[in-house]
Amino acid sequence: MRQVVLDTETTGMDPKEGHRLIEIGCVELISRKFTGNNYHVYINPEREIDIEATQVHGFTWEDLKDKPLFIEVADAFVSYIEGSELLIHNAPFDLGFLDAELGWINQQLGQQRYGKIADYCKVFDTLAYARRRHPGQRNSLDALCKRYEVDNSGRTLHGALLDSEILADVYLTMTGGQTTLLLGGESDELSGDHQGLLASTRRVDSQRPALKVLQATAEEQTEHYAKLERIKKKSGGSCMWLDMENPSGESNDVAPHSG
Structure with missing residues (x-):
């Protein structure tokens, strides 16, 4: 099973007010294991960024003016996510922006080149799932990291790729899986952005006594x-x-x- 953990950063809160994407970060899981085949892109939003948004992710329009427009990366992005199950924390927010961006391209081209994200893949909202598991409790990504003892010490500012990596750890732990544990005999040949994960990996001694049940x-x-x-x-x-x-x-x- 191929799953893609996705997060975005934006110029503001609502695409209906003309706000745009500035960053997309995706982490690929196959059979609940990190592959290192991640997707990450910064985007020129063609507009100023709200000061409140800059305080969250640290970016201004000046930082992004040399980045590609969304129309230039749309084909590669859709190809990357197609056929997968997207894991998103508060999915309506990110999907609202992604669908709006694809819709604006259709308007610019005068043709229906793209559908909605749900036309290309399934979507699993980790926030909705966490609320069902922990009713009446805080279920923000930071709160879940604390609850499931997932290290988010590098998260001083929000970033789409970093948040996707953290969410992947939270999802795997929350749904009963292991994330940074390598057993004896497993390959630790990982590539790309996933190499940093190895530094925090604890290897279990394969010769240890059997656990008492x-x-x-x-x-x-x-x-x-x-x-x-x-x-x-x-x-x-x-x-x-x-x-x-x-x-x-x-x-x-x-x-x-x-x-």
């Missing part, structure tokens, strides 16, 4: 399922753990256990 007692299982039921009630009738084990949606009056 403790089975939950019947009492612990009962307490566990009682808590899941409370989560389900507080989140409006949805609990992913219960849904996976009990697709019919019926309440777990008695915790399942073996033996």
Whole structure:
């Protein structure tokens, strides 16, 4: 499965007010592993950048006047994401800008050259997913980094590629995967922007003793399922753990256990 973690930076908050993209950063995952085949581009927005936006990402129009226009990179970008599943934190924001940029190209050319992003790939909103997992809690990227112990110490200013790399780590951890862990015998031949990840990698000793596995007692299982039921009630009738084990949606009056 090919997934592309995507983030953008912009001149302001709303493309309907004429705001434009200034940066796109993408990180490729195949079968939940970093490939190093990333996509990153700065874009000339052809307009000034709101001071509030500059305070977030640090760029002014003067910094970007020598960069390509979006129309010059659109083909390469669409080819890169096509057929993938896009992972985006607060997807409506980024998709709004990307769809607007593609729409403006259609207007300039006087023809329907591009469709919307959803015509080229699936979209998974990590913010919506995090809100379902952690109802009533803060689910910004920084908050998720703290919750899942993902290092975001390099994030003094927002940057599309850096934020995509961080979001990839958060997504893999949040959905039950490992990110910077290499087991003995695995290749650590990585290329491009992913080389920096190796510096923080901890290699597990393949000769270490086997980990001791403790089975939950019947009492612990009962307490566990009682808590899941409370989560389900507080989140409006949805609990992913219960849904996976009990697709019919019926309440777990008695915790399942073996033996």
